[in-house]
Amino acid sequence: MTVKKVTFADIARYTNFSKTTISRYFNNPNSLTEKNRQIISDALIKLDYHENKLAKVLAQGSTEFIGIIIPNLYLHYYSAILENILNSYQEYNYKFLVFVGHEDINTERQYIKELLSYNIEGLIILSHTIPSEELASYKIPIVSIERESCYISSVDTDNYLGAVQATSHLIKNKCDILVHINSLPKEDMPAFNRITGFEEVCQDSDIPYLIYNKDLGATHENISKNLSHMLDDLEEKYPYETKGIFLANDTYASVFLNLIIRKFGELPDKYQIVGFDDSPIATESIVPLTTIQQKIPTLTQYAMEILSQEIYARKNKLSSEIVHREVPPVLVKRETTH
Amino acid sequence: MTVKKVTFADIARYTNFSKTTISRYFNNPNSLTEKNRQIISDALIKLDYHENKLAKVLAQGSTEFIGIIIPNLYLHYYSAILENILNSYQEYNYKFLVFVGHEDINTERQYIKELLSYNIEGLIILSHTIPSEELASYKIPIVSIERESCYISSVDTDNYLGAVQATSHLIKNKCDILVHINSLPKEDMPAFNRITGFEEVCQDSDIPYLIYNKDLGATHENISKNLSHMLDDLEEKYPYETKGIFLANDTYASVFLNLIIRKFGELPDKYQIVGFDDSPIATESIVPLTTIQQKIPTLTQYAMEILSQEIYARKNKLSSEIVHREVPPVLVKRETTH
DNA sequence: TTGTATGCGTTATCAC
DNA sequence: GTGATAACGCATACAA
Numbered sequence: 001m002t003v004k005k006v007t008f009a010d011i012a013r014y015t016n017f018s019k020t021t022i023s024r025y026f027n028n029p030n031s032l033t034e035k036n037r038q039i040i041s042d043a044l045i046k047l048d049y050h051e052n053k054l055a056k057v058l059a060q061g062s063t064e065f066i067g068i069i070i071p072n073l074y075l076h077y078y079s080a081i082l083e084n085i086l087n088s089y090q091e092y093n094y095k096f097l098v099f100v101g102h103e104d105i106n107t108e109r110q111y112i113k114e115l116l117s118y119n120i121e122g123l124i125i126l127s128h129t130i131p132s133e134e135l136a137s138y139k140i141p142i143v144s145i146e147r148e149s150c151y152i153s154s155v156d157t158d159n160y161l162g163a164v165q166a167t168s169h170l171i172k173n174k175c176d177i178l179v180h181i182n183s184l185p186k187e188d189m190p191a192f193n194r195i196t197g198f199e200e201v202c203q204d205s206d207i208p209y210l211i212y213n214k215d216l217g218a219t220h221e222n223i224s225k226n227l228s229h230m231l232d233d234l235e236e237k238y239p240y241e242t243k244g245i246f247l248a249n250d251t252y253a254s255v256f257l258n259l260i261i262r263k264f265g266e267l268p269d270k271y272q273i274v275g276f277d278d279s280p281i282a283t284e285s286i287v288p289l290t291t292i293q294q295k296i297p298t299l300t301q302y303a304m305e306i307l308s309q310e311i312y313a314r315k316n317k318l319s320s321e322i323v324h325r326e327v328p329p330v331l332v333k334r335e336t337t338h
Numbered sequence: 339m340t341v342k343k344v345t346f347a348d349i350a351r352y353t354n355f356s357k358t359t360i361s362r363y364f365n366n367p368n369s370l371t372e373k374n375r376q377i378i379s380d381a382l383i384k385l386d387y388h389e390n391k392l393a394k395v396l397a398q399g400s401t402e403f404i405g406i407i408i409p410n411l412y413l414h415y416y417s418a419i420l421e422n423i424l425n426s427y428q429e430y431n432y433k434f435l436v437f438v439g440h441e442d443i444n445t446e447r448q449y450i451k452e453l454l455s456y457n458i459e460g461l462i463i464l465s466h467t468i469p470s471e472e473l474a475s476y477k478i479p480i481v482s483i484e485r486e487s488c489y490i491s492s493v494d495t496d497n498y499l500g501a502v503q504a505t506s507h508l509i510k511n512k513c514d515i516l517v518h519i520n521s522l523p524k525e526d527m528p529a530f531n532r533i534t535g536f537e538e539v540c541q542d543s544d545i546p547y548l549i550y551n552k553d554l555g556a557t558h559e560n561i562s563k564n565l566s567h568m569l570d571d572l573e574e575k576y577p578y579e580t581k582g583i584f585l586a587n588d589t590y591a592s593v594f595l596n597l598i599i600r601k602f603g604e605l606p607d608k609y610q611i612v613g614f615d616d617s618p619i620a621t622e623s624i625v626p627l628t629t630i631q632q633k634i635p636t637l638t639q640y641a642m643e644i645l646s647q648e649i650y651a652r653k654n655k656l657s658s659e660i661v662h663r664e665v666p667p668v669l670v671k672r673e674t675t676h
Numbered sequence: 677t678t679g680t681a682t683g684c685g686t687t688a689t690c691a692c
Numbered sequence: 693g694t695g696a697t698a699a700c701g702c703a704t705a706c707a708a
Contacts, residue, residue, distance in 0.1 A: 007685055018695045023687060031693060053455040055685035058396050058700045073411070073421035074618075083411035086438045095452065098436050100424045114433065117391040220621045251622070258624045265603060280412075283558045284589070286596045286624045345701055356679050361703060369677060393701035396684045 006049045015043045026051075057119070062315070066094045066307070067115035069108055071101045071127040076279040077249075077294070078126065081145060084300035085124060092308055094121070101127030112138065121314075122307045125152075128189065141310035141320075143303050148188040153310065153323045155302045156190040162292040162329040163197025166246045166274040169290070169331055171205050173272055173338045175244030178202050178209040181230060181256070182248040183216045191248070194276065198246055210234075216252065227256050231263070242270045244337075250275035250282040253289050257336060261286060273336035288334035298327045344387045353381045364389075395457070400653070404432045404645070405453035407446055409439045409465040414617040415587075415632070416464065419483060422638035423462060430646055432459070439465030450476065459652075460645045463490075466527065479648030479658075481641050486526040491648065491661045493640045494528040500630040500667040501535025501584070504612040507628070507669055508582030509543050511610055511676045515579045516540050516547040519568060519594070520586040521554045529586070532614065536584055548572075554590065565594050569601070580608045582675075588613035588620040591627050595674060599624060611674035626672035636665045 008022040015022075017040065024031050025040045032040070043049075057063045073079045086096055097120065099111040108129055115123065122141035128148060135142055136151035144154045163180075170178055180198040185191045195213065202209035216226045234243055247253040253275030260271055267273075267287050275282055278293035302325050313320035346360040353360075355378065362369050363378045370378070381387075395401045411417045424434055435458065437449040446467055453461065460479035466486060473480055474489035482492040501518075508516055518536040523529045533551065540547035554564045572581055585591040591613030598609055605611075605625050613620055616631035640663050651658035 005685085009685080019686080020688090020695055020697095021693085024694085027687080033693070036693085050451075051455045052457065052685055054392055054395055054401070054457055055700090056687075057392055058702090059685075059687040060700085063392065073417040073424075076414070076417075079411040079414075079417040083438055086411075086436055087440075089437065095435055095456070097433055098424055099427065100421055102425075113388075117389045118433065119390065119392055220618070254622060258622075261624060280558070281619070281622065284592060284596075284619065286599060343701090347701080357702080358680080358704085359678060362678085365703075371677070374677085390701055393684095394703075396686090397701075397703040398684080 005052065006047045007052070010047055011040065011043050011049060014047060015039055061119075063119045063121060064094050065115075065118055065120040066096050067112070067120040067123045068096055068098045069101050069111055069123070069125050069127050070098065071103060073100065075251075076281075077277055077296075080279075080296045081126065081300055084297055085304070088300065088304045092304055094308075101129065103127065103129055105129040116140070121311050124303060124307065128186070141307055141314055143307045143310070145299060145303055146190050148186070149324065150188070151322070153306050155299050155306065155325045155327065157294045157299065158326040158328045159190050159193035160197040162276065162294075163194040163246070164201050165329070165331040166276070166292050167198050167201040167244075169333075169337060170244030170246060170272055170274060171201070171207060173244065174242060175207070175272055176241035177238050177243050178205075178207055179212070179234065179243060179245045180209070180247075181212045181227070181245065181252060183252075184213055185248075194246075194248055220255070223252065224255050224259070227252065228259055231256065231259050240270070242272065244272045244274075246274045246276075248276055250277045250279045250285075250289055250291055253291065253336070254281045254285045257285055257287060257289065267336065269338075272338065274331075275336075278332055282332075282334070287336055290334045290337040291332050293330045293332045295327050295329060302327065343390065344385045345390070348385055349378065349381050349387060352385060353377055399457075401457045401459060402432050403453075403456055403458040404434050405450070405458040405461045406434055406436045407439050407449055407461070407463050407465050408436065409441060411438065413589075414619075415615055415634075418617075418634045419464065419638055422635055423642070426638065426642045430642055432642075432646075439467065441465065441467055443467040454478070459649045462641060462645065466524070479645055479652055481645045481648070483637060483641055484528050486524070487662065488526070489660070491644050493637050493644065493663045493665065495632045495637065496664040496666045497528050497531035498535040499664075500614060500632075501532045502539050503667070503669040504584045504614070504630050505536050505539040505582075507671075507675060508584060508610055508612060509539070509545060511580075511582065513545070513580045513582030513610055515576050515581050516543075516545055517550070517572065517581060517583045518547070518585075519550045519565070519583065519590060521590075522551055523586075532584075532586055558593070561590065562593050562597070565590065566597055569594065569597050578608070580610065582610045582612075584612045584614075586614055588615045588617045588623075588627055588629055591629065591674070592619045592623045595623055595625060595627065605674065607676075609674075610676065612669075613674075616670055620670075620672070625674055628672045628675040629670050631668045631670045633665050633667060640665065 008019040011022045012019045029037060070078050070082055097115055101108050108127060125144050132149050132151040142152050144152055146156050182195055212230050216223045253273055257273055260267055275289045275291035278291045282289040282291045306323050310320050346357040349360045350357045367375060408416050408420055435453060439446050446465060463482050470487050470489040480490050482490055484494050520533055550568050554561045591611055595611055598605055613627045613629035616629045620627040620629045644661050648658050
């Protein structure tokens with residue numbers, strides 16, 4: 001232990017009340033007389049009392065802790081989600097214990113175990129290593145964001161709709177060839193629907209299309225190298241056609257845009273580019289990117305709503321069903337498309 | 339309360355040991371016989387026991403909680419710091435309760451109060467609203483990163499050295515006029531030394547210099563507009579000179595670079611640009627930015643070292659002195675300087 | 677090696 | 693309106 005803290009016992013001794021009365025001062029003040037309330041109030045200041053929520057938790061159960069496991073904070077998308085979740089404190093009063101997953105399943109299991117030992121009331125999970133079936137077996141309120149979620153509640157962007165918006169926009173802009181660039185998302189991930197959506201719209205349109213779906217690597221150098229090869233390939237196959245390129249995220253789109261500009265000195269009319277996310281780079285790139293905006297505040301708001309309802313249901317031994325909610329994204333037209 | 343948890347009492351009843359023996363199984367297993375250890379081990383699994391660290395905390399004191407107050411997660415710099423701090427869990431086993439400050443002093447005071455009520459063992463603070471003198475009055479181990487820190491321990495980048503490196507590099511590259519662009523940092527902030535360092539090197543060099551130090555705004559639009567005016571101003575005053583521009587961060591540098599390229603179609607030899615931070619945008623911009631790299635892993639490592647030492651000292655009632663540690667940054671030469 | 681009794685700082689259940 | 697007492701789940705000093 002460190003410095004001895006002032007407790008209800010100290011206040012009780014000082015004021016000649018019982019600990020019970022001090023407790024009531026906080027939890028049911030109307031049961032005290034105005035005068036006695038004042039006496040206790042003065043004593044609290046005089047003795048410099050500070051509340052101890054851990055003792056309260058032990059006595060009555062609810063920690064107001066929520067655990068978060070997020071893959072990384074390197075991608076702006078994840079940082080933005082985390083920031084929005086943390087901000088919900090103002091509304092829900094939950095405190096957040098945050099872990100960064102790093103895609104290692106056993107590490108993440110250890111994190112969950114640790115979180116459970118602190119009696120978290122719920123868990124928000126964005127990392128994708130642990131199957132949702134296993135997560136469901138922990139029997140705590142849980143909601144996922146943008147990951148596989150067969151057995152747990154989830155909030156996802158409507159990726160299919162996003163891809164439809166992007167692809168339709170490129171078609172409307174009279175592209176001769178449609179291209180989608182992605183980086184091997186797993187089929188059970190919501191983001192996989194960016195491929196599905198693209199493909200189905202293309203097939204309905206009779207416009208030729210091409211999908212590059214391969215691991216682009218994690219570093220800027222690798223991403224740049226891989227995208228550069230794709231650009232060369234496109235130039236070789238379709239030198240004169242207007243190419244509509246829909247990339248899986250704004251980082252890829254920005255790198256691709258830079259490659260084009262370094263090659264041609266400008267963004268030629270025969271290239272149209274759509275990214276995904278509307279992360280800051282979309283605004284800050286040399287030519288502002290047309291992109292599919294994910295509604296991050298809405299995503300996190302829904303996640304907190306679902307989670308707090310599940311927590312409420314669990315406390316009151318009500319049953320609660322798994323909820324899957326999708327948030328429609330929005331096409332933001334900027335300067336990389338006509 | 340929710341579902342009834344299995345406790346030491348249940349294990350004790352089941353195995354016919356006392357609660358004390360069960361406790362010892364965890365904290366001093368060698369004091370049990372191999373056979374009894376096995377009996378308890380089996381019972382734990384059979385009854386599906388899960389540890390309750392909150393009860394442990396109440397009984398013995400240390401929560402292993404550390405509070406973090408960070409201004410935002412929008413800037414990659416802060417996300418990167420947070421990610422590194424969170425990762426220290428692997429080494430130190432501290433759990434982190436994270437709050438986002440948003441530059442409101444009363445909100446942040448409320449956060450600290452909440453954190454204290456959960457008996458955090460230490461606090462890491464990056465937001466700058468609460469004066470360090472007030473922070474020191476909370477009498478808990480505390481370390482700041484890149485903020486005013488007269489009365490508390492701190493870890494900062496050596497901003498002065500960073501500015502010296504940037505400015506010297508521009509001088510070595512034969513710039514005729516040196517320019518620094520900043521956004522009104524407070525004088526007691528470590529980042530203010532980027533101005534001091536620039537100015538002193540310029541004065542020593544006899545090369546003319548110029549400082550634009552004004553609020554550039556928070557949105558990309560405002561930053562862009564303000565930087566655009568500065569670019570016009572420079573073109574008017576120094577049309578033929580080689581201009582060496584040192585900007586306060588990579589975002590500004592990237593926006594400035596884009597303005598130049600949109601104006602001239604390329605980065606002319608008469609412009610040399612140095613940013614600060616080495617955030618991802620420095621690598622990903624259309625011309626990779628020369629920048630001053632902040633050593634974020636080192637910053638956070640030192641912060642955790644200092645904090646854990648202060649926590650150790652406090653637990654053992656040792657005195658501990660305030661420590662101010664500076665981390666030298668590194669000049670990363672890329673393509674915006676010769 | 678194991679058990680008893682007590683404490684950690686609250687809240688909850690009865691009394692009065 | 694107020695108080696005594698027993699929880700909450702674990703750790704620890706002291707006994708045996």
